[in-house]
Amino acid sequence: MxxxxxxxxxxxxxxxxxxxxxxxxxxxxxxxxxxxxxxxxxxxxxxxxxxxxxxxxxxxxxxxxxxxxxxxxxxxxxxxxxxxxxxxxxxxxxxxxxxxxxxxxxxxxxxxxxxxxxxxxxxxxxxxxxxxxxxxxxxxxxxxxxxxxxxxxxxxxxxxxxxxxxxxxxxxxxxSGVRAHEGPLRLEGLPLVDGIGRGRAVHHQPRIVVEQTVAEDVDAEKQRVSHAFQVMRGQIDDMLGKAEFAAPGDHDDILETYKMFAYDEGWIRRITEAIENGLTAEAAIERVQMKTRRRLREAKDPFFAERLHDLDDLSNRLLRIVSGQLGTAAELGLRRDTILLARNLGPAELLEYDRRYLKGVVLEEGSATAHVIIIARAMGVPVLGQVKDIRAQIADGDPLVLDAGRGLVFVRPQDAVVQQFTEQIAARARRQAEYAKLVDKPARTVCGTDVSLQINAGLRSDLPQLDTSGADGIGLFRTEFQFLVSATLPRRERQTRLYQSVLEAAGDRPVTFRTVDIGGDKAVPYVSQAGREENPAMGYRALRLALGREGLMKVQARALLDAAAGRTLNVMFPMVSEPWEFDAARALVEEQRRMLGERGRPVPDHVRYGAMFEVPALAEVLPELLERVDFLSVGTNDLFQFLFAADRSHPLLAERYDWLSISALRFLKRIVDAADRAGKPVTVCGEMGGRPLAAMALFALGYRRVSITPAGVGPVKAMVRSLDLQALKPEFDGWLSAGRNMRAALEGWAEMHGVALPLR
Missing domain, CATH: 3.30.450.40 (GAF domain)
Known part of the structure; x- marks a missing residue:
C-alpha cells in the first residue's frame, strides 16, 4: 500500500x-x-x-x-x-x-x-x-x-x-483549581536557596487564556505582535538600566543572555509565520512557545532546560502585553510580606519584585543551576523548588511559613508552627550574634591546635562574606559558574576581570581557583559532547573535558595567570583520576606562563598546583600523585557518591550513606595520613566540613583545613573553640579501630565534654 x-x-x-x-x-x-x-x-x-x-x-x-x-x-x-x-x-x-x-x-x-x-x-x-x-x-x-x-x-x-x-x-x-485540602498542609520540596521566611501567598502570574485562536485580519495581528515586541524590549532595557543592576556583578552574563533572546529575530519570524498560517497573535505566541518547549525538552540537556525557563518567561511576558490581560503580581505591586508562588520564574521577573516585601519563593519546577536561583542567592531570597500542585493546594492570601533549608513550606500553618517559626527566627538571631563575636577570633581548640576555616565561592556576591564570616581565605573558587550562565565561551578579558576581583577582595588571604568543571550534567552550548551520557557525573566532564578541549583550558589558564600577576596563584584541577592527567594539566598552564613571560607580560610570582581528590581509584596511586602536587583538596561531595555508588541528587539515595560511617572515615584517614607523610597540605572541600559534628571527626582524623559555605564558618568555629582535640583523638582512634557507631559516639562525647554543637 x-x-x-x-x-x-x-x-x-x-x-x-x-x-x-x-x-x-x-x-x-x-x-x-x-x-x-x-x-x-x-x-x-x-x-x-x-x-x-x-x-x-x-x-x-x-x-x-x-x-x-x-x-x-x-x-x-x-x-x-x-x-x-x-x-x-x-x-x-x-x-x-x-x-x-x-x-x-x-x-x-x-x-x-x-x-x-x-x-x-x-x-x-x-x-x-x-x-x-x-x-x-x-x-x-x-x-x-x-x-x-x-x-x-x-x-x-x-x-x-x-x-x-x-x-x-x-x-x-x-x-477550577478546587483545592484538595482546606486545612493546614506541610509540603516538601528541593532546597535551592537556604533561608526562612513568612508571608502571604501570592501567585506570580494569573492564567492567561487564549480566547480566540483563528485570525480575522492577518495584517492586524502582525502589527499587534510587532508592537508587543517593542514594548517588551523597552521593559527589559529599562530593567537592565536599574542602578542596582547596572554595576558589574554575577547577573551580567545572565541578563545579557536574557536580552539576547528578547532581541532574537528568529523568534518574531516564527510567530509571524504562525500568524500567516491563520492564528491570532496570542495563539501564535502560545503555539511557538509550545513548539520550542517540546524541542528543548527533547534535547535532554541541562543547558537547554535553563534556556527553556528564560524563553517561557519572555513568552509569557509577550503574551500578557499583546493580550492586554492582567499583569504579574510584580506589576500590581506587593503590599505586605509575601511568599511568591510560580511554576517557574525567569531572572528578569524575579528582579521586578519589591525586595522589602519578598520573603521567599516557592516553585513547582526549579533547579540549582537555573539563572533565577543565582539571582535569588544574590538578592538573599530563600527559594524552595519542585513543590508539586502549588496552584491546586495554595490560594492567594494563604499564610505560609517557608523553611527552604529543610525543604519545607507550611500552608495555613497552625499556631504551634507559627510559634515554632517565631522561636526559630529568634534563636537564629541569637546564634548569629554569638557567631559574630567570633569573627576576629582564631579557630583554635581548647588544647591550642589551630585549624583553618576557608569558604567555598563561585560568585562575586560571595566575596563580601569573606569578611563577614571571618574566614581565613577561599579554599575553593568554582570558576564554572561564569561558563554556565554564558551563551558563548566567556572571553579571556571577562574571565580575567572576575579572577582579579576575587583576589582583590581576598587581600592577603589565600584563594584557590579550581579550573572549570563543565560537561556531564553541566553542559554548555559552545562545547559539543558526544551524545547523551547515561551517567553524566562520571562522564566526559571536568579535567577530562578540559584536556580534550585544550583551547578552552588555555584561555582560562591565560586569564588566571594575568589576574594573579605579581602574586601567588593557587590553581587546582578537578576530578583527577590518574597522575598523568595532573601532569598534562600542569604542563598546559606552565606553557601559557612561559609564553606570557617571553612576551614581556607580567606573570605570577609563584604558581602552586593542586589536585581534587574525588575519584576513589586515586587512593591506589596517591604516593605518586603527592610527589607531583603542592597541595591536595578532598572533594567529599563527589568522592562519597562514587565511594558508595549512590547518586547524591537522588531523593531515595541522598540519606542512604553517612559521612560518619566507618568506611568513609577510614578512607579519609588513609588520605590524610599519606599527605602528612609526604608533607603536603590537604583540605576538605564539601558539605561534610561545614557540619560541626562531621568537622569534629575530620579534625580528629588529622585534617587541619576545611573549605565550607560561608554560613558554616560560625558554627564550626564555635565547635572548634570548645573542643579539646587532644582528649578526643585517642578515644576517636579507638572507636574507628573497633568499628563503633561513630555518629552516636561523637554526639555522646560532645555532650559529655561541653562541645558547642547547634541543635539539629
Missing amino acids: NAPARVSAGVAARDILRRLHEVMASRSSAQAKLNRVVNIIARSLSSEVCSIYLLRDGVLELFATHGLKQSSVHVTRMAIGEGLVGHIAANKEPLNLAEAAAHPDFAYKPETGEELYHSFAGVPIIRQEISVGVVCVQHVDPRDYDDIEIEALQTVAMVLSELISAAGLIDERSI
Missing part, C-alpha cells in the same frame, strides 16, 4: 484553520461541530482515523471519531494515564508512534474496532494548563507522522480548546 501524501507546511495549516473557522461559525450543535472537525482532520492528514476525547467526570470520553465504530462514541472511556490517550493527557506532551501496540501504555478497546490500525499520533487539548482532552489520528500502515503533521494537530488542539469551552463541554470541575 502506498504511503499517504504528507501534509505540506503552510498550505495545510491555513486550509485546516479556514475549515475549522467555518465550523466554529456555524449554527450547528457542539456534537455536530466535533463530528465535522474529525472528518476535516482525517482528510487533511490523510489518516483513516481521527478521534477526539474530552475530559468528563474525571475520565477521558470518546466524543467524536472518524474511522472507529460510531457505537463507541460516548461509550469508550479511559482514566488519566490509561492507554495512549490517557498517557498524552497525563504528560501533556504529544505522542508519535509507528507501531502503537508496542508502547507500554497501549490499551486495546475492542468496542472501537481499532485493531486494524498500526500508527498513532496524538496531542493534548490544554485549557488553563490542564489537559481537558486529546485529539489523535491513526493509520493502517506503520509510519511516523511528520513534525509538520504533529504541529498541525497541536494547532487543531488549540482551536478545539476554544470550541469546547464556548460550547460548555469543558469539565469545569477539572480546571
